[in-house]
Structures are given as C-alpha cells and as structure tokens.
Amino acid sequence: MPEQPAIAATGLRKTYGSGARAVEVLRGVDLTVPPGTVHALLGPNGAGKTTAVRILATLTTADAGTAQVAGHDVRTERTAVRRAISLTGQFAAVDERQTGAENLRMMARLARHSRASARDRAHHLLERFELSHAADRLVATYSGGMRRRLDLAASLVGDPDVIFLDEPTTGLDPRSRRELWSVVRELAVQGTTVFLTTQYLEEADRLADRIGVLHTGRLVAEGTAQSLKSTVADHRLDLVLHDRADYLRLTPHAVHHAPDTLTLGIPTDGTARHVRALLDELDPDGTAVERFSLHTATLDDVFLALTGTPTPRPEPKEAAAHVR
Amino acid sequence: MSADALTLTGRSIRLSRRNIDALITAIALPVILLLVFVYFFGGAINTGTEYVTYVVPGVLLLCAGFGSANTAMAVTEDLKGGIIDRFRSMDIGGTAILTGHVLASTARNLAATSLVFALAFAIGFRPGASAAGWFAALGILIAYILAISWLAAAVGLIAKSPEAAGGFSFFVSFLPYPSPAFVPTDTMPSWLQGFAEHQPVAPVITSLRGLLLGESIGHTAWVALAWCAGIATVSILIAAALFSRRTD
Numbered sequence: 096m097p098e099q100p101a102i103a104a105t106g107l108r109k110t111y112g113s114g115a116r117a118v119e120v121l122r123g124v125d126l127t128v129p130p131g132t133v134h135a136l137l138g139p140n141g142a143g144k145t146t147a148v149r150i151l152a153t154l155t156t157a158d159a160g161t162a163q164v165a166g167h168d169v170r171t172e173r174t175a176v177r178r179a180i181s182l183t184g185q186f187a188a189v190d191e192r193q194t195g196a197e198n199l200r201m202m203a204r205l206a207r208h209s210r211a212s213a214r215d216r217a218h219h220l221l222e223r224f225e226l227s228h229a230a231d232r233l234v235a236t237y238s239g240g241m242r243r244r245l246d247l248a249a250s251l252v253g254d255p256d257v258i259f260l261d262e263p264t265t266g267l268d269p270r271s272r273r274e275l276w277s278v279v280r281e282l283a284v285q286g287t288t289v290f291l292t293t294q295y296l297e298e299a300d301r302l303a304d305r306i307g308v309l310h311t312g313r314l315v316a317e318g319t320a321q322s323l324k325s326t327v328a329d330h331r332l333d334l335v336l337h338d339r340a341d342y343l344r345l346t347p348h349a350v351h352h353a354p355d356t357l358t359l360g361i362p363t364d365g366t367a368r369h370v371r372a373l374l375d376e377l378d379p380d381g382t383a384v385e386r387f388s389l390h391t392a393t394l395d396d397v398f399l400a401l402t403g404t405p406t407p408r409p410e411p412k413e414a415a416a417h418v419r
Numbered sequence: 420m421s422a423d424a425l426t427l428t429g430r431s432i433r434l435s436r437r438n439i440d441a442l443i444t445a446i447a448l449p450v451i452l453l454l455v456f457v458y459f460f461g462g463a464i465n466t467g468t469e470y471v472t473y474v475v476p477g478v479l480l481l482c483a484g485f486g487s488a489n490t491a492m493a494v495t496e497d498l499k500g501g502i503i504d505r506f507r508s509m510d511i512g513g514t515a516i517l518t519g520h521v522l523a524s525t526a527r528n529l530a531a532t533s534l535v536f537a538l539a540f541a542i543g544f545r546p547g548a549s550a551a552g553w554f555a556a557l558g559i560l561i562a563y564i565l566a567i568s569w570l571a572a573a574v575g576l577i578a579k580s581p582e583a584a585g586g587f588s589f590f591v592s593f594l595p596y597p598s599p600a601f602v603p604t605d606t607m608p609s610w611l612q613g614f615a616e617h618q619p620v621a622p623v624i625t626s627l628r629g630l631l632l633g634e635s636i637g638h639t640a641w642v643a644l645a646w647c648a649g650i651a652t653v654s655i656l657i658a659a660a661l662f663s664r665r666t667d
Contacts, residue, residue: 149504152504152508153507153508154504154507154508154666173510174510177507177508177509177510178510180508181508181509182504182505182508183501183505184501184504184505185501186499186500186501187500187501188500188501188502188504188505189502190430190434190502192433192434192437192438193430193433193434193437197433201426201429201430202505202509204422204426205423205426205427205506205509205511206509233437249505250505253509259508
C-alpha cells in the first residue's frame with residue numbers, strides 16, 4: 096500500500112469579498128506532500144500563501160476543492176485535523192505579558208496535558224530551543240529571534256504530525272534566521288512534516304525537499320530546487336550595458352535587474368552558440384553591451400522567470416526587492 | 420465549565436495583573452470614585468440616608484463599567500495578534516476564549532468590588548442587610564458584571580483597535596448616571612425620569628441598594644436579573660456570530 100500523503104489538496108479555490116470587489120486569492124491549487132518531508136510554498140506578498148495555509152490548517156474554508164491533512168478532511172473532520180497539526184502564523188502567537196515558561200505551560204495545558212506533564216513539557220521545550228535562561232522573563236523582553244523560537248516551541252507542545260509555518264523568518268535578522276532554519280531541519284529529521292511559506296528563495300532552497308511556486312493564486316511550478324532551476328535555464332548571462340537607454344530597451348528580456356549598475360541577467364543554456372546568438376540578437380550593433388559574465392542560475396532567476404510580469408520593470412525598488 | 424476556559428481565564432488574569440497602567444486604574448478608580456462622590460458631591464445630595472450608604476451600589480456599577488472596557492480591549496488585542504489562530508488550530512473554540520476573558524473580567528471586577536466595600540466600611544457605610552440579603556446582592560452584582568463583560572467581549576470583536584474598544588467604556592460607564600445610582604430620580608427633569616427609572620441599570624441599582632439596606636424590594640430583583648440575562652444572551656449570540664466572522 097502506498098504511503099498516505101501528509102497533505103493532499105486538489106483544486107483549492109478561495110475568493111474574498113464579492114461583486115466588483117471580489118479578489119480571487121486561490122485559483123485552483125493542487126498539493127501533495129509526503130510525510131516527513133519539508134514542503135515550501137514560495138511566492139511574493141499577495142500570492143495566496145497565507146490563505147492556502149489557513150485552509151489546510153482548518154482556519155478558513157475553501158470555496159471549492161478538497162484537502163486532507165494527516166489523512167483527515169479539513170472540512171468534515173476539523174477536530175481530527177486540528178489534533179494532528181500545529182500552526183505558527185506570521186504574527187507571533189505568544190503573550191508578551193507572560194513569561195516564556197508560562198506561555199508554554201498554558202499551551203501544553205490547552206493541548207490536554209496534565210499540570211505536571213505541562214510543566215515538564217515546557218521545561219524540555221525551553222531547553223531544546225535554548226530559552227532556558229529566559230524561561231522566567233516576560234516575552235516582552237525577548238529579542239525577535241527568541242520570540243520566534245518560543246512561538247515555534249509553543250507549536251510543538253502537542254507533538255503535531257504536520258507543522259504549518261507561515262513565513263517563519265520574515266523580519267528576522269540573518270543570524271536568527273539561520274537558527275530557525277536549523278530548528279526546522281531538525282524537525283524534519285525527526286519525521287515531522289513541515290509545510291512552510293516563504294518569500295525568500297534562499298530559505299526554500301535551504302530547507303525544502305520540494306518547492307511550489309505560487310503566483311497570483313496559481314502554482315506556476317513545482318519540484319525540487321534543482322529541478323526548478325533546470326526547468327527555466329541552467330545559466331544566466333549578466334550584461335553590463337552602456338547606458339540607461341540600452342538598459343530600458345533590453346529590460347523586458349531579463350530575469351534579473353540591477354539598475355544601479357546597468358546590469359541585466361538573461362536566461363541561457365550556457366552554450367557558446369546560444370550566448371553568441373543572444374548577444375547578436377540583443378546587441379546587433381555591438382554598442383549596447385560593455386561587459387558580460389555567465390552564472391549558474393539561482394532560484395531567484397527561476398522565480399522571476401516564472402512569476403515576473405511581462406512588462407518591463409523600470410522601478411529599481413521593486414526589482415531590488417525581488418532579487419534580494 | 421471546560422478546562423480550556425479555566426486555563427484561559429488564568430491567562431487573562433495573569434495578563435491583566437501585568438498590565439500596569441490598567442492595574443493602577445483598576446485600583447485607583449474605585450477609591451477615587453467613592454471618595455469623590457461621598458465627600459465632593461455627597462454633602463449636597465439629600466437621599467434620606469447616609470450618602471455613602473446610598474451611593475455604594477452606583478460606584479460598584481461605575482467600576483464594573485470601566486472594568487468591562489479592559490475586557491473589550493483584551494479581546495481586540497487578541498484578535499490583532501496571532502494567538503487566536505493558534506488557539507483555533509489547537510481546536511480551542513471561541514466559546515472557551517471568550518469565556519476566559521469574561522471570567523477574568525468577573526474576577527477583576529469582584530476584586531474592585533471588595534475594594535469598594537472595604538473602603539466604604541472604613542468611611543461609614545453601614546448596611547443593614549441579612550446574610551441572605553448580602554448573598555442576593557452579590558448574586559445580582561455578579562449577574563450584572565457577567566452581562567456587561569459579555570457585552571464588552573462582543574464590542575471587543577466589533578472594534579478594529581483596542582483604543583476603539585476602550586471608547587466603549589464611555590457609554591457603559593455613563594449609563595449609571597441617568598439612574599437612581601447617585602441622586603434620587605425625582606430630582607431629575609420629568610422627561611428624563613422615565614428613562615432613568617426604567618433603563619437596565621435602574622433595577623440593578625434599586626435592588627442592590629434595597630438588599631444591602633435590608634429593605635423590601637418587591638420584584639425589582641427579578642427585573643434586574645431579567646435585564647442582565649437579556650443583555651448577556653444577546654451579547655453571547657452576537658459575540659458567537661462575530662467571532663466566526665472575524666476569524667474566518
């Protein structure tokens with residue numbers, strides 16, 4: 096018998112609002128996540144990531160489509176699903192005016208632990224997340240990274256089979272982000288299924304066994320980081336252009352934009368034949384391109400190639416945000 | 420009562436104990452209100468009894484009104500953060516969450532009530548109630564506190580910000596003024612008397628005062644309880660509907 100997926104969803108749709116104001120947030124999303132794996136849903140703000148998580152975590156209902164989490168239907172077996180999952184949302188779900196230990200004890204009590212076992216559980220989790228020294232301090236005094244760790248610890252009190260992490264590292268400094276990554280990896284090693292959303296390509300690349308790229312409510316690509324990279328182009332040709340006019344003229348061809356240095360990245364398979372043809376096509380007079388360099392494609396390139404709008408993006412800010 | 424609701428009551432009580440601003444207000448307000456009414460206004464108001472004895476029920480209700488504002492704010496604050504989603508994903512429903520807030524609110528208000536009684540005794544409050552009278556008075560007071568706490572919880576679900584939820588205190592705290600809480604209604608203009616004598620706070624005040632003084636109050640206590648039950652029921656229904664809408 097094939098192993099039952101930890102998460103299986105077909106045709107998820109969700110629209111918020113109605114009439115002229117209606118916003119279709121999810122437009123038919125299919126997902127399959129094998130147990131014990133880390134699945135990342137990658138997408139920019141407004142792609143529908145949070146809505147997808149909320150549907151799978153039974154917090155909101157889909158307008159259409161079905162989903163099973165840990166073998167239970169999210170619509171008809173809410174309680175069973177909720178017993179098997181935990182959710183860590185974008186906003187820290189811990190109380191600032193309780194200590195770390197109090198927060199965890201409370202969550203453990205709510206997860207049906209006895210008083211003694213709740214105290215035990217809190218103690219172990221604080222230790223595991225390196226928060227023992229701050230156990231009796233109010234969370235208000237915690238750093239952002241400590242707060243996220245506590246938040247994650249709180250989501251583990253009930254030993255969930257499936258953990259949902261909605262943008263777990265948004266707003267964290269690089270060090271705290273790396274700390275959180277190691278925690279997530281550890282969870283996966285222990286056999287917990289992790290479903291996380293992120294705007295950071297690096298995060299998906301580092302953590303996830305499989306990545307789904309969500310864009311305006313649709314999955315535009317799915318696969319391992321490696322396979323995603325190879326679906327688009329193996330390499331990227333970076334062109335440093337002569338002037339701004341050339342930059343703007345060629346920008347629709349690019350998947351990578353660095354307006355400050357007048358640099359555009361163009362996808363290519365990396366062969367001499369293709370690179371030569373590209374240069375001839377983009378710069379027939381041989382005046383626009385000053386220098387070039389060839390890189391192996393990153394997930395950024397994949398992401399931009401898959402989700403980038405066809406229109407040129409003269410806004411340096413937006414380009415910078417996507418390229419990181 | 421579910422164990423979850425009790426766990427969450429403990430949470431709310433801990434949170435409000437550590438909200439220093441609210442705590443200072445909660446302690447200072449009953450004291451100041453009682454002293455202001457007895458010593459500033461009391462001398463000028465003729466009620467036929469010692470004014471402190473007359474005014475204690477009114478001060479209790481005023482405090483309950485201000486206290487409920489904290490409840491509304493606490494509910495709004497919960498909605499703003501991620502904790503409600505966490506609770507819901509743990510299969511803790513709105514009932515347990517809101518009941519936790521309401522019970523904590525009741526506990527806070529009973530603490531304020533004890534403070535008012537202690538101070539009132541110290542400055543000359545001499546009720547003539549029997550044990551049964553005390554018991555009944557406390558019962559009505561708790562019913563009133565529960566009713567406006569549920570109302571506050573519903574308001575907390577409507578409000579977009581804790582500040583807006585706090586604005587609710589103005590309305591509820593104002594209600595005891597046009598009532599027999601502080602001055603006899605027959606001193607009010609006649610157009611106001613009808614409202615003052617029949618609004619929900621009036622029977623609560625009248626029966627509390629009657630019970631504490633050991634006077635016969637007829638069926639007023641039942642009118643008071645009916646108002647409380649009505650307000651609580653409507654608020655609970657509204658809160659339940661709002662909770663599922665705000666958290667979907």
